[in-house]
Amino acid sequence: MSLISLEGVHKYYGDYHALRGIDLKIAQGEFFSLLGPSGCGKTTLLRTIAGFEDVTDGILKIDGRDMRRVPANHRPTNMVFQSYAIFPHLSVAENVGFGLRRDPRSRAEKVRAVGEALEMVGLAGYGERRAHALSGGQRQRVALARSLILKPKVLLLDEPLSALDKKMREQMQVELIKLQREVGITFILVTHDQEEALVMSDRIAVMFEGAIGQLGDPESLYRRPNSRRVAGFIGMMNFLDGRVGSAGPTIAVDVRGLGRAEVPAEQAPGGVAEGDVTIGIRPETLSILFEGEQSERRVVDGVVDEVVYYGDMTYYDVRVDGLDQPLNISMKNLIGRPVLDVGTPTRIAWDERSLVLLDR
Ligand SMILES: Nc1ncnc2c1ncn2[C@@H]1O[C@H](COP(=O)(O)OP(=O)(O)OP(=O)(O)O)[C@@H](O)[C@H]1O
Numbered sequence: 001m002s003l004i005s006l007e008g009v010h011k012y013y014g015d016y017h018a019l020r021g022i023d024l025k026i027a028q029g030e031f032f033s034l035l036g037p038s039g040c041g042k043t044t045l046l047r048t049i050a051g052f053e054d055v056t057d058g059i060l061k062i063d064g065r066d067m068r069r070v071p072a073n074h075r076p077t078n079m080v081f082q083s084y085a086i087f088p089h090l091s092v093a094e095n096v097g098f099g100l101r102r103d104p105r106s107r108a109e110k111v112r113a114v115g116e117a118l119e120m121v122g123l124a125g126y127g128e129r130r131a132h133a134l135s136g137g138q139r140q141r142v143a144l145a146r147s148l149i150l151k152p153k154v155l156l157l158d159e160p161l162s163a164l165d166k167k168m169r170e171q172m173q174v175e176l177i178k179l180q181r182e183v184g185i186t187f188i189l190v191t192h193d194q195e196e197a198l199v200m201s202d203r204i205a206v207m208f209e210g211a212i213g214q215l216g217d218p219e220s221l222y223r224r225p226n227s228r229r230v231a232g233f234i235g236m237m238n239f240l241d242g243r244v245g246s247a248g249p250t251i252a253v254d255v256r257g258l259g260r261a262e263v264p265a266e267q268a269p270g271g272v273a274e275g276d277v278t279i280g281i282r283p284e285t286l287s288i289l290f291e292g293e294q295s296e297r298r299v300v301d302g303v304v305d306e307v308v309y310y311g312d313m314t315y316y317d318v319r320v321d322g323l324d325q326p327l328n329i330s331m332k333n334l335i336g337r338p339v340l341d342v343g344t345p346t347r348i349a350w351d352e353r354s355l356v357l358l359d360r
Helices: 042-050 092-100 107-120 136-148 166-183 194-200 218-223 228-233
Strands: 002-013 016-027 031-035 057-062 077-080 154-158 186-191 203-208 211-216 238-247 250-255 259-264 275-281 287-289 298-309 313-319 327-332 345-350 356-358
Touching: 002 042, 002 186, 016 042, 016 186, 016 211, 031 042, 031 194, 042 057, 042 077, 042 154, 042 186, 077 136, 092 107, 092 136, 107 136, 107 166, 136 166, 166 194, 186 194, 194 218, 203 218, 203 228, 211 218, 211 228, 228 238, 228 275, 228 356, 238 356, 250 275, 259 298, 287 327
Parallel strands: 031 186, 031 203, 077 154, 154 186
Antiparallel strands: 002 016, 002 057, 203 211, 238 250, 238 275, 250 259, 275 356, 287 345, 298 313, 298 345, 313 327
16 A cells, blocks of 8 residues: 555645646655656645645545645654754754654653664764754754654655755765665655756656656656656757657657667657657767777767766767757767867767657
8 A cells, every 4th residue: 555645636826726636656665756847846745745735626645544634743744844944052962852842751762762863864972062063964964863753654855955065965865865775764855956866766756837747766767758848857868850650569760860760669658649759869878989989780970069078978069960959979988088079070879779759
């Protein structure tokens, strides 16, 4: 049975239709992310699950129980906020134990619970520190410990890492995954950072304008986006014009600039009809053929138009006859492989298996 289930959930703020028929089931122990551009409704959906917003229409159940008229503080959920609202004048231990104020357990038991929670988030021994003397990452851990100590069934995280610098954010991502596996609590994360969602989640719902555009595990979202919008939001993608000649178990498609291709139907996850389509190709599935290299794959000629060097990778824009936009190609930098200059004539290898057929 799913821990959280939403059926036809709508939310209006006055006339504004913020959630437009959300159907979603989230399992016990899942790391689930809500991903989407600013204003798509992900925070609204999270706050609806938490009970800070009511459902205008539809059904929300947690643990089999209808949540209508169940206030936030009586739900088995706990929210960790973006602006880690910890009390600077209290000690770390006092902050973490804050939610146990009215708990009937003895003082000794509470002290033990605080110690356990601090240990979980890697802050054992920090209990006596004043909260204001902590780094951003440490404060975020205190906020987490403060939620975990309440033993919620579901932890709701609203952009919890957005205030941290890149290195710290990446470190905390790994720690959060480990922590979630250890405690086995369902995590629902709101993020607009696609990389964060891909790294951390078991499954992701990609949202646009109050609705779910696609729901899936990170790999299927990346490899088989069901629309141009999803494809453009997750990772880099080249979009080419194409024309479908016949659509059956394999789809015959004419890809402008590249040529004819036969594509298995599973590479059109959104479905496809005869006529004009958009074709997606990820930059890392195209490769530049360097001096003397041969390829079994299809090959097309081009000229290097732009080069961006990233240390481990180089990103090339390569002009190809018949295409309005250059192709974006990412190449791993290997020893003995030169970085090409702008203007270098080159050949590009591509593969029918990496084409994705998308709506226009
Ligand atoms: N209390 C409110 N009253 C009226 N409109 C609201 C309210 N809260 C949110 N909205 C609107 O609902 C839409 C969805 O907002 P929401 O905060 O859920 O988006 P989001 O996807 O979380 O975006 P962001 O990443 O910018 O936080 C927005 O257009 C927002 O302006």
